[in-house]
Amino acid sequence: MPLPTVLVADxxxxxxxxxxxxxxxAGYQVRVTAHAxxxxxxxxxxxxxxVITDVVMPDENGLDLIPRIKRARPDLRVVxxxxxxxxxxxxxxxxxxxxxxxxxxxxxxxxxxxxxxALASPAGALAEPAPVDTDERMPLIGRSMVMQDIYRIxxxxxxxxxxxxxxxxxGTGKELVARALxxxxxxxxxxxxxVNMAAIPRELxxxxxxxxxxxxxxxxxxxxxxxxxxxxxxxxFLDEIGDMPxxxxxxxxxxxxxxxxxxxxxxxxxxxxxxxxxxxxxxLRQAIRTGSFREDLFYRLNxxxxxxxxxxxxxxDIPLLARHFLDRCREDGLPGKILDDGAVERLQASRWPxxxxxxxxxxxxxxxxYPQETITADLIDSELAExxxxxxxxxxxxxxxxxxxxxxxxxxxxxLASGQDGMxxxxxxxxxxxxxxxxxxxxxxxATRGNQIKAAAMLGLNRNTLRKKIRDLEIPVxxxxx
Numbered sequence: 001m002p003l004p005t006v007l008v009a010d011x012x013x014x015x016x017x018x019x020x021x022x023x024x025x026a027g028y029q030v031r032v033t034a035h036a037x038x039x040x041x042x043x044x045x046x047x048x049x050x051v052i053t054d055v056v057m058p059d060e061n062g063l064d065l066i067p068r069i070k071r072a073r074p075d076l077r078v079v080x081x082x083x084x085x086x087x088x089x090x091x092x093x094x095x096x097x098x099x100x101x102x103x104x105x106x107x108x109x110x111x112x113x114x115x116x117x118a119l120a121s122p123a124g125a126l127a128e129p130a131p132v133d134t135d136e137r138m139p140l141i142g143r144s145m146v147m148q149d150i151y152r153i154x155x156x157x158x159x160x161x162x163x164x165x166x167x168x169x170x171g172t173g174k175e176l177v178a179r180a181l182x183x184x185x186x187x188x189x190x191x192x193x194x195v196n197m198a199a200i201p202r203e204l205x206x207x208x209x210x211x212x213x214x215x216x217x218x219x220x221x222x223x224x225x226x227x228x229x230x231x232x233x234x235x236x237f238l239d240e241i242g243d244m245p246x247x248x249x250x251x252x253x254x255x256x257x258x259x260x261x262x263x264x265x266x267x268x269x270x271x272x273x274x275x276x277x278x279x280x281x282x283x284l285r286q287a288i289r290t291g292s293f294r295e296d297l298f299y300r301l302n303x304x305x306x307x308x309x310x311x312x313x314x315x316x317d318i319p320l321l322a323r324h325f326l327d328r329c330r331e332d333g334l335p336g337k338i339l340d341d342g343a344v345e346r347l348q349a350s351r352w353p354x355x356x357x358x359x360x361x362x363x364x365x366x367x368x369x370y371p372q373e374t375i376t377a378d379l380i381d382s383e384l385a386e387x388x389x390x391x392x393x394x395x396x397x398x399x400x401x402x403x404x405x406x407x408x409x410x411x412x413x414x415x416l417a418s419g420q421d422g423m424x425x426x427x428x429x430x431x432x433x434x435x436x437x438x439x440x441x442x443x444x445x446x447a448t449r450g451n452q453i454k455a456a457a458m459l460g461l462n463r464n465t466l467r468k469k470i471r472d473l474e475i476p477v478x479x480x481x482x
Contacts (some may be wrong), residue, residue, distance in 0.1 A: 004119050005029040006049035009039040010055045010081070015104075020050065022108050023115065036060035043076065044067050047122075051120050052111075055082035077118040079434060081106060085143040087151045091184045103148040107431055131416060140176055141324050142317035146309045150177070160182045163256070165241075165301050168278040168308030171355030174279040175239065177306060182235040187275050190234025193225050198240040205248045207264050216265025228272055236274040239302065242282035242293060249294045256300040259350060276301070296426040300445035309353040311359060319344045321356060325363035334367040342377035350384055438473050441466070445475070 006028045008019050016032040021028045027400045031048070033039055036057045042048055051069060053062040066078050080093040085103040093101040102111060140147070154177065157164065165182060166174045175194060182192045200208050201396030207216075227236055238244075244252070254262045255277070260269040277299045287293035311318065322339060330336045339347075352358055362383055364377050443457070448454035456466040469475075 001028045003027060004049040004456070005031065005047065006050045006115065006306050007042050008032045008052045008302060009057060009062065010034065010052075010054040012054070018108070022112065024283060026112055026115070028115070034058065036062060036065050037360075039169060040065060040068065043072060048076065049075060050115060051078045052115075053078065053080060055080060055084055055093075063096055065091050065097055066093070070097040079111075079114055079118060079120065081111075085148055085151075086152060087140045087180060089147075090151040090155035091158060094158060097288065098299070099151055099460060103143075103151075111200060123200055138172065140180060141321050142314060143320065144314040144317045147317065150306060150308070153304070154180050154184070157181055159186065161186060161275045163275070163303040164277045164303055164306060165304070166277065166285075166306045166308060168279070168280040168281065168356055169310045170281050171357035172310060173356050177308065178237040178239075178258050178277045178279065180239075181277060182275075185235070185275070187203070187234050191231055192237065193227050194237040196239045196241060198243040202245045205424070208253060209248065209389055210251065211266075212279065213263050215263035216263070223263075226263065228255070229275060229389075231274045233273055234275070236276050238276065238278045240280055240282075241278040242280040242284055244293075246292075246294070249297050253294060253297045253300060256297070267482035311355045314351075315348045318348050318359065321359055322347055322363055326367060328363055331368035334364070335371075335373070337363075337367050337370075337373060337375050339375050340377070343375045343380050346377040346380040346384075392422055435453045435464040437469065438475065441469060441473065442475055445470075 006023050006025075008016060008030060010016050010019070010032075011034045013034070016034070020030045020032050020458070033042075034057070036053070036059050039051065039053060053065065057063045060080075062080060066080070069076055069078055077099040078097065079100050079102065080089075080098045081104055082089050082093075083100045083104040089103075090101045099121070100114045102114065140151070150287065158181070164178075166177050168174050178194070179192060182188060193209065197205065207224070207226065209222075209226050209228060211229055212220050212224050212225050214220055238252075251261065255272050260271050262269055284293050284298050284302075288298060289293045311321075319339070322344070326337050326339070347359070354361070362380075365383060366445065370379060372379075391429060439456070444455045444458050445452070448458065452466055452470075453463060456463045461469075
């Protein structure tokens, strides 16, 4: 049986070399090219069992090539890779028929796994999804690895009506994700209706969601359609679902189970023609344990969970977000501003309890209140210190209280995001462990004034093991040092 052939198109010679070697070692035949035209010629001639293509190439955009490939050879799987790591790229790739989208820098193990899955997928023509007007004004900003995962989930969900549960702290952009799921999904032609459970009095929630008939209760002088009816044919976004009272939870569960509901005071069932997206900042599993949230409702809503990370977990996205918000300020008529390197570093050092919303508000204040064109670290310090003072906190060092796990995670994210001009990273585990291990041993030795016996005891290491690590890591030891 002949080996599967993988066609690779990328204008970066180093990427072609790495992929050719990795796929060859994995047992595939590989043909590589820097041009979309050559790739298309191979496809037309019936060559290849799988295509891996970059987006930006000298002669044609790889995304524009996908529909032609799918029309010519519907069974041929296409994997898209791109350094343009945006939601739009992921959505366009999926909507145009790509089997998978991989942002650069990619992990070779993940790519090989995708290749194996693509080649093992059953053959057959795939229904070509309806085209989507993907406005380049991006609804979500960020190129961190965690955001890439979210983009791919959103892109995959554009072809289904699955119920989604979005979990994230206040200000992380839960409604933006819900709107993206709607705007690029199958129900984009219908309404998007958002309702915040925490903003509605408990006694009015059922009427708000399901509507009421005239005379259903005191003050009900006419029939009033609820949010389910208003969202018919579209998406109903239930924000802060954790604040829904028990009686409304029961009615919502029935809707999810039966696909229909009745208005308050009504008897005639109404078909529920909506896609439901829920969101919460609460730990609903804890709420289940305390009895404040129904477990059966949770599992009905949590079909596809999406966790939105707080801003402190994707600090590498902060410069892009900050400049995006300053651009928006300029579009709104505020003076144009730029950030110097010190300001960017200060922004990345902040804990951002209010997340993306807090960062946006800060950029608007800086654009509106300060006459200088360049925003410096001093201005950032001044504004953040005022915010912390209002919160009853001191602000000499915004990283002072940062948990160790957060600090390590932040540096690992920076390390992974840096990549090497889109090249896959190698030996990450050993390199990261060495980065952490060396300062740990150095500072422990400093704390024990160079006493290796005490240092080994503090570290929980055998003395000989510590000596070996000192030697391997080339750590200088000075007896009696401070």
